Amino acid sequence: MNLLYNVPAFSILLPMLAGVICLVLPARASRRLSNTVIVVLALLSFLLLNSFLDGAPTFTYRMGHYGAPIGNEIRAGELESAMAMMFLVVMMLSLMGGRNHLRSDIGRSKVNLYYISVLFLLSSMLALTYTNDLFTAYVFVEINTVTACGIIISKEDGYTLAASMRYLIMSLLGSGLFLIGICLVYGLTGHLLMPNIQEAVNQLVQNGHYQAPLQVTIALFAVGLALKSALWPFHSWLPDAHSSASAASSAILSGLVLKSFIFLMIKIFFRTVGPDVMTGHAILNLLLVFGVLGMLLGSVNALFEKDIKRMLAFSSVSQIGYIFCGIGLGTIAGVSAALVQVVVHAVTKAMLFIAAGGLMDASGGRKDFDALQGAGKRDIVAGAAFVVGTMSMIGLPFFAGFITKLTLVTAAAGTHDWRTYVSLAAIVVSTILTAIYYIRVLSLLFGRNGSEEQDGEVRGRRFLSAYLRRHLSMDTEYILAILAFIGINLWIGLRSDDLVDIINAGLATFQ
């Protein structure tokens, strides 16, 4: 276990180092380096998670010479290492699945720059997962923002430029609020390490001093991070940003970047402010209401979209609403349900965006519904992924989406007041709306083909060999990535107990 203590620090520093090296490497070498780093870190995180499951206690790791309360710390437990593994696995699969698009969207000479952004993004996400210090969190939040912007604008056209500018502006508003919140907390408590702040906050609440600034601080944290996680009504930047980026970038953005901020928010609520103060706090009700509105309005907006990536982006807004609904319920069961949805949505949405990339390839690079007619038959792997994604979104047992509905409804049933009814009504309505627009796309994808020659290609025994010839040569990674995503989705659906137990055990030792 001794060596494993270093894994969290290693996870944060290694991608940064690799990113710097990528500056001087050509495209292929930087891709290989990046893949190696991610695989190595995934293995190490898995070993770390295993050691926690075997009973090792959570530990804090001192970064630098000075210990608490002056120095900087990171902390690892089951939940953190499980989240880290999830980030690493989904990022690996997204990069594999979107590799072809990188070549066509970015251009060979700049691919290594893309991998620099990706590696720094990965480092910042892992840092947000493991950090125990608020100001470090702020620094990595900013790194996260800038590198996320980097992976959007790597594909250079007018749309991505405008989208990333709007993303940056909204994001920086959130960061500003977050930073002033940190400064206020520092002013109130004199500490920046989360456990120390929690002690001081508890004392303040007991003494009754500085109640107004404390409430303002909590509100600032919540709103600042909500702006960055695309909670309704702060989601306006999301559709443009996620739909204009290249396939791998969309998958990473939708699946991982939003989640790292949500995880940070949960960490702040648990470890900085503390469950004693947070339970029953008014800000949670606000998050619940916004989450519910996001669930409904995100789906309503998705219904009217004629472009597959924008539809998936609005679907993300809706699914993020589920997460905030879970957090807003204010119980441990609610937060557990929110974390389950974090994992499930990361896996499902990344798969859908990669599949959308494949479908666009099979339709001449266009993403509007008219061009995508019959694309599911032209690219069967992407079509299968879309079927699995739809089943998961509707919530059929066997698939991962059923587990999030199960945990969320059970959590909602546990609070016996207006929150139960509002959440349940929202879940029912948003499920049916989600079913409508996903099934509509599905029937489009497997419907009649657009043109005659494509029809000819589809029928007949020549189909399979032609398909294999066309795809197997350069798309092995893409096929493997999608199959892996489908496998993970089914695994979560069939063996969800493992996931839910890890999350619950992690939450128990989280503060």
Added chain:
Amino acid sequence: MQEAPFVLLMLTDSLTLAFRADVLGLAFLTLALLMWTAVGIYALRYKDHQENNGRFFAFYLLTLVMLVGLSLAANYVTMYLFFEMMTLCSVPLVLHNGSAEASSAAKKYLFYSIFGATLGLLGLFFIHAYSISSDFLPGGVLDAAKIAGNEEMLRTIAFLAVMGFGAKAGLFPLHAWLPAAHPVAPSPASAVLSGVITKAGVFCIIRVIYFQFGAAFLRDTWVQRSWIAVALLTILMGSLMAFREKRLKTRLAYSTVSQVSYILLGLFFLNEAAFAGALLHVLYHSILKDGLFLSAGNILYQTHLENVEELKGLGRQMPRTLGCFAIFSLGLTGIPPFAGFLSKWELAAGALSSGLLPYAWLAPAVLLISAMLTAGYLFPIVIHGFFPGRAYRSEGPDTGEAPVAMVGVVGALAAATVVLGLFGAPILKFFLDLAGTIFL
């Protein structure tokens, strides 16, 4: 007395996919298999008039597989899974001829069903949280200790879950998919849709009310009264809409809406006689409605006529089909000794003995009015078919009777109507015994 269910796999440590064959499940399974076989034989001949048969029969059989899974399900989550899969597998049947009308009807069917299933899913989650066992047990599985203080919430959820599954059974207000889906689906598909798939919704409702929440939990509550009110409303509304409808298959679809609510009414009274009457009507209505739809299929196959008024004088060229149609009409109206009389009688008896005012006397009155309306929308077809009146001149070619296989199946169903009507008492006794084991 129950044997252990066969667990296929575990979804979580408390939710499993499991199967068990109990009497109710086997009864439903038998019905489904028999109807599927009869209509399948019909479809083998009917298919000469349609294309893409491979696709049709593939989904026809897949839907049957899902029905088998549904009837043998040992717990709520298995039942929900197969219910959803059955919906998904039967949508291509509605969508079959690919026209714009079929496409919009299929979407309506799909979305109403999924909405209903989602309400049913809420029921699953709440039962899961408040039950002593996850299996289907007669008398319900609610844990009295856990539900203390939450009864109203659970009653609301029970109400919603049954309304959700009722969407499949054509219960108001989620019935609108039936009249849309039936005219566009091929006749064999309409037959199984009305005859068996709506009964899948009924089956799920039986499981939810009697084997999960328990009749005792719901008796004499606002939930029961609301259900009965909605069922009565649907019965009347379905009959009235059928009366006004000019297109034959749509008329039969509204008739289904009305008749399946007879069954639901019997279930909602929560006593043994009404329950047995309801189950008997499941059997009778399946046979009668399948017969009616297959006769309509014969007519479509031969003459391509869709509207009721065009069927004047049809008796001359298609006497056997129309004769069977007459038998089915007599049965559906509830005229002894044909199938359909005994079930309605038992339903009315169950209603009267329930003591639930004002429904105890209102229900038989509504049943009577509806029977008259049924006669009103079915008999004229037969009468005008055989006796078009002296002013009638036959237009159009005399295409003759439908092929032997198709007429044979319809005839077999008509014979079943007569036989099961005459010998309905033993079947009713079987269902009364079954009710005895369920009402603890």
Added chain:
Amino acid sequence: MNNYIVTNLPEVASIILFGIGFSNLLLARNLIKKIIGLNIMDTAIYLFLAAKGYVDNAAAPIVTSGAVDPDLYVNPVPSGLVLTGIVVSVSVTAVLLALTVRLYEEFNTLDIDEIVHQLRVKDKEAMR
């Protein structure tokens, strides 16, 4: 109330500046103005931090000869935080400025609403 404002003047001023910067970042149409707003916002936060660390009549925390009594110095931690913040702010401003240059090359305008409008028009053309 007046007493509070006077004794906490730097903090109050910084919050006001924060508000000015925030609303500029959010509401201004010109991209350069937005970036300036961001900088005002961040600088306001540094003022807040520095003010929080200040101790009356204390010296700057630079030790030239051996250990001394910490009570004589200003709190050094906020200064460290301000430095970190400045670094972050500079890099973010650099990214934003680079983006602005590219946007100007692409669209020939610095007005974000105008850019979005041009893109919408482009979308409508593509749909036809």
